[in-house]
Amino acid sequence: MTLRLPARIFLSALALLLLFTVAAWPQDVLKPGSAPSGGDAAAAQRDPFGRETPQGLVSGLISALADADYERASQFLEAERIWGRSGNVVLSGPELAKTFQQVLDRAGAVVTPAELSAAPTGRLDDGLPGDKERFGLVETKYREVPLLAKRVERDGVQLWLVSVDTLEEIPSLAQAIQYNSPGASLIDQLPKGPSVGGVSSSHWLALLVLAGLSSGLVWLLMAMRGPVLRLLRRRGEETSLTRYLEACAGPIGVLVAVLVFRAGIESLGVSVVARYRAVFLGQILGFCAMAWLLWRTADAAGEVVLGRMSRRGQLTAYSAVSFMKRAAKALLVVLFGITLLGAFGVDVTTGLAALGIGGLAIALGAQKLFENLIGSLTLIADRPVRIGDFCRFGSALGTVEEIGIRSTRIRTLDRTILTVPNGEFSSLQIENYSKRDRFWFHPILNVRYETSRDQIRFLLRELRSMLLSHPNVSPDPARVRFIQLGPHSLDLEIFAYVHARDYDEFLEIQEDLLLRCMEVVERSGTSFAFPSHTLYLGRDAGLDEDRARKAEDVVQGLRAAE
Missing domain, CATH: 3.30.70.100 (Alpha-Beta Plaits)
Known part of the structure; x- marks a missing residue:
């Protein structure tokens, strides 16, 4: 049964909230004192807390804060203690990590893995020194303090830790927040309930209500699209624009719901762990909706181009447009996959470098694939045939039904489908009967x-x-x-x-x-000839006896003379 658009949007938001309740973002974070897996030297050099990248730093820190393991959370801080102006220790160790979480809960925002670098070097184009990375912001009534990570060396390993500059601001920020907001927020006054994924149930409930409100707002917007589409239709007929808007209503609705949900999170006052996970999963859903929207846009663009070519009589462009649409979709899938891999902590640059190193092996193993791809490009560029053409290629006859990226499918006179690889098809002598002018x-x-x-x-x-x-x-x-x-x-x-x-x-x-x-x-008065042979019949007169006798007498006389 096909779901209506508002129901699909609401279920998408509901699925988002169900994902919120799962465990924290999976990390290979070990408890202090545990050894890394593997016995080789490379494994021994790996950081057990995953702090080699900015993304690993933030994900591991949030995971430790969600577990209320402030001893482990302190391992992500560059400084073990913060000194006051009089030389006394203001905060240290687990207490510093706990105060840091309280500041983040009240006025902080942490960048999600989708926006953080998964490379050990971090981002080099952010305008900061090469050993620093921005991973969030604390915003009070009077000032803003950026959250900075710093790359330092510990025991021969380069690690990313919360910088001392940021940690030194924690005591003053905690006092400012306490002074400006002496009482608990509205959400803190609600019964906390059991903790799910390191977050109180009341916070998840608040996010659920916000998701419902976002879905309701989108439902109202989608309900209003009918009159707008009627205004855009020409004499009651569908146009390319109205078909496109109708096809894109789903992804646009999901994007609007995500944006509304994202804008409302900051005003709820939920914990930094809940906000971190909610924003991250909202971004993943937004990526999916954007890919969906671009997919529908590629379909709509192909339909518009084919319609114009058909009106102009340029039917040969069908194969080219179909191929370009498939290529655009393939590129979209690749970019979407790279984006998701980067968001989930996979170093895409390393993967691309590995592809470059193994490119020769891939090329050798995929010779036929590249041959067919080049053959398809040749068919599209030269356009010896198009879909619907009746042609002879080699010893076969048939109608071209589809020109794909790898192969061409032909309906033979026996009504069977013959699939010919494009590399072979482009090298054949093709006789196109459909292009005859006479x-x-x-x-x-x-x-x-x-x-x-x-x-x-x-x-x-x-x-x-x-x-x-x-x-x-x-x-x-x-x-x-x-x-x-x-x-x-x-x-x-x-x-x-x-x-x-x-x-x-x-x-x-x-x-x-x-x-x-x-x-x-x-x-x-004549007629058509048939293959024939003419046979002449006659009677044999036999031998002439008189002449035969005379010839014999002549021969006998010659013998007697000898």
Whole structure:
């Protein structure tokens, strides 16, 4: 059963909230003192807390805060303690990590994995020094303090930690937040309930209510699209724009719901862990909706281009447009996959470098794939055939039904589907019958040898007159010639071109011309010849006895003279 658009949007938001309740973003984070897996030297050098990248730093820190494991959370801080102006220790260790979480809960925002670098070097184009990375912001009534990570070396390993500059601001920020907001927020006054994924149930409930409100707002917007589309229609008929808007209503609705949900999170006052996970999963849903929207846009663009080409009679562009649409969708899938991999902590640059190193092996293993891809590009560029053309390629005959990226599918005369790889198809000699401007009418009339010269002249004159008077025969050229004395017939060649829309019409015209040729031959008094042999019969007179006797006497006289 097909779901209506508002129901789909609401279920998408509901699925988002169900994902919120799962465990924290999966990390290979180990408890302090545990050893990394693997016995090789490379594994021994890996950080057990996953702090080699900015993304690993933030994900591991949030995971530790969600578990309320402030001892582990302190391992993500560059400084073990914060000193006051008088030289005393203000905050240290787990207490510093706990205060840091309280500041983030009240006024902080942390960047999600989708926006953080998964490379050990971090982002080099953010305007910060190479050893620093911004991963969030704390915003109070009077000032804003950026959250900075710093790359430092610990035990021979380069790690990303929350910088000292940021940690030194924590005591003053905590006091400012306490002074400006001495009481608990509205959400903190609600019963907390059991903790799910390191977050109180009341916070998840608040997010659920916000998701419901976002879905309701989108439902109202989608309900209002009907009058707008009616205004855009021309005389009540669908247009390309209205079809596109109707097709894109789903992804646009999801995007609007995500944006509304994202804008309302900050005003709820939920914990930083809940906001971190909600924003991240909202971004993933937004990526999916954006990919969905671009997919529908590619379909709509292809439909518009094909419609314009069809109105102009450029039907040969169908294959090219179809291929370009598929290529755009393939590129969209690749970009979407790269985006998701980067959001989930996969270093895409390393993967691309690995592809470069293994490119030769891939090329050797995929020679046929690249050959067929190049063949498809050749078919689209040269356009020897298009979809719907009837052609001969090699020894086969059939109608082209689809020109794909890898192969071309042809409906044969036996009504079977023949799939030919494009690399092979592009190298064949292709005879396209659908591109004929005229059809060749070229019969050879074989008449009997008993036909007289005058009868031949009559046939030539009448046949020429018949061709030139026919409305579907091109007069240039339209000739009839007596070409040879054949083994069993006198041969007359007819050479003419016939104007016809398609092959079926040509067969009809050819049938009429052949019947007229038969009438002309019949009027001439002769008929068509059949393969034959002439046999002459005679009686043998035997030997001449008188001459034989005289010859024998001559020979005997010659012998006697010797």
